[in-house]
Amino acid sequence: MRLLKKDDAVNELLNSCNRVGEAYLFGGLVRDALLGSAGVFGDVDIFVSGPLDADFVESISRVHRRTNFGGMRLVVGRYDVDIWELSKSHAFRFERGSQRNIGGLLSTVCFSTDAVAVSLVSGKILADRRFNETMKSRIFGFVSKPNLLEVLQVVRVARIFVKNGVRPGLDVSKYFVDGVNEFGVDQLISAEKKWKGRRLLDKRTVQVVDEYCRGSLSSGFVLDEPWFGDGVLFPSESG
Known part of the structure; x- marks a missing residue:
């Protein structure tokens, strides 16, 4: 989160979002930060609790286009950013029983590793119980x-x-x-x-x-350790 705010263009985007609601970091970047992963990141997923100012957002992005899930794909500073209004989340179109709030969004992700979001105002972590279970057990399962x-x-x-x-x-x-x-x-x-x-x-x-x-x-049970042979566990990740 601190790295994002050091980017002037991204910080300008977040300030705009936070004036009308609250911006949250979501997706793979949060998962990798909390579960552990070496490497750099370039893709940022953000949802906003309030309305997006589309004209302003487009004005600070070098490239912008509407996505097929109701949000916008931007290039802001050094990052590719997907941003959308929480209430218009694509998942709500298919998960009809889900409440249109953060808890509802977290209940629509595929894997428990993704059932987490971080406020870009307070830094508060909002997680589904299944994400917390994954953090403790280091075993992931399905949410949806x-x-x-x-x-x-x-x-x-x-x-x-x-x-x-x-x-x-x-x-x-x-x-x-x-x-x-x-x-x-x-x-x-x-x-x-x-x-x-x-x-x-x-x-x-x-x-x-x-x-x-x-x-x-x-x-009939999850094995204790992954076996990649020849003493090799996980390849390093740089992107």
């Missing part, structure tokens, strides 16, 4: 499981495992194994191109994650 196998979510299982050092629970392990069976290793590696920065997945890494998940499933 996809109805179908989705290749990007299968890839995310491996990335979270490798990048953050948290182990997939049995339900997530089964989802990953089913994904490998459905899509194949090569397609998972290719799908990772969606993410910026250094790639985490290669054939060896995906195979080891797959072996680990299958081992947990055959044992």
Whole structure:
């Protein structure tokens, strides 16, 4: 959070948002900061409790476009920023039972690792209980499981495992194994191109994650330690 506020353009954006509501940091940046991950970041997800001043936001962004989920994609200072109004969150269109508040948003994320947000005013951390359980156990599970196998979510299982050092629970392990069976290793590696920065997945890494998940499933419990062979645990992450 301090790094963001040191960027004059980002700080100007946050001040504008906080005049009409409260801005919150959300998504992978928060997950990586709290669960642990080496490397730099460039993508920032922010939701705002009040209305966005679209004209002002566009004026301080080098590039801007409307997204298909009702928010805006900006380039502000050194960062790519996705920003949207909380009440218009894309997830609320599909999770009809969810309340249109922060707790409701956190209940719509796919994995427990993402059920957390940080106020960019007070620094207060707002977390779903399942995120807190993941912090304690270092095991992650589903919050809102996809109805179908989705290749990007299968890839995310491996990335979270490798990048953050948290182990997939049995339900997530089964989802990953089913994904490998459905899509194949090569397609998972290719799908990772969606993410910026250094790639985490290669054939060896995906195979080891797959072996680990299958081992947990055959044992009936989450294995104590990931095994990447030859004494190697997790590749370093720089992006």
